Amino acid sequence: MIITIQDVLNTDDLQTIMGVVPQLAYEDGRATAGWAAREVKDNEQASPGRALDALRCMISQRILANEVFALAVRPKALTPLIISRYGAGRRYGAHVDDALMNGMRTDVSFTLFLVDPDAYDGGELVIETTSGEESFKLPAGSMVTYPSTTLHRVEPVIRGERCAVVGWARSYVRSPEKRELLFDLDRARRALHEREGPSTEFSLLSKTHANLLRMWAED
Incomplete structure (x- = not known):
């Protein structure tokens, strides 16, 4: 089940988050990828630190407080969130997420968009389903959730910068x-x-x- 959820973050949340995000330190995103995904992953991710910890805490609270997310995902726990960014020419090729992260089974993946679609060209999240591919590029503050079992990719960014939060949930209901x-x-x-x-x-x-x-x- 793939679900889009609007307004997980409100305007004030986004203003606070995007005031901090450009000032974070970043590292090669391949550092957190599995051995096969490293070959197709080309992005940057915020490095560990107090500022990132504070953002993770705030964003996790907003996600878990969202009623639609709670009903659709039945979350038992979330992995530490990742703030990722893709500049021009960067992408993430087709991959499946690791089954275990931080010692936790991953049932549901999610992407929470931090910038509006008109701020960048390309960068769509494409999820492969039995009925074909579905493409997502949502307004800032909106999120798409999807089973962690799916193949998916991020298309190359052509202009601007794509910035998003990605994470995984263990669900009380595995199936x-x-x-x-x-x-x-x-x-x-x-x-x-x-x-x-x-x-x-x-x-x-x-x-x-x-x-x-x-x-x-x-x-």
Whole structure:
């Protein structure tokens, strides 16, 4: 299940973050890539330090507080976030994310865009699916989440600079198919409640949702 989520970061958040991002120290992005991904990865990533730690904490809080992210991903934990940037000519070829990062299984990958699409040309995130490729280049503050099992790439940047936050989540529900069923069921019961208020049908949907989550969750 691939989902785009708008306004994970608000205007004030973005102003604060982008006031710090240009002043961070950066290193070759290949340092955090697996042995095969290093051959196709060409970007820069913020180096460890207090300023990066503060941004990671702030952005992680915003992501985990987002209701759509919580319902779609069922996050148990996030990896330390990476702030990446791609100048002109830089790219990240087709790859699959590592199954384990920082000792944690990766179930869901996400990219949170920090600059608007008109600030740079190229740099689209392209995700391969069974029905073809899907391309994403979202407004600043918006995020796309997708299963970590997918092949994906970042197209070459032609003009300007692409800046984004990338990270991974371990989900309480390992299976993407089961996460999608729970997400759809949750949306349906919430829409029913909003339209009709408490009802027998809402209670039955809530019971089914809770018991499926209880059956599938790995705590």
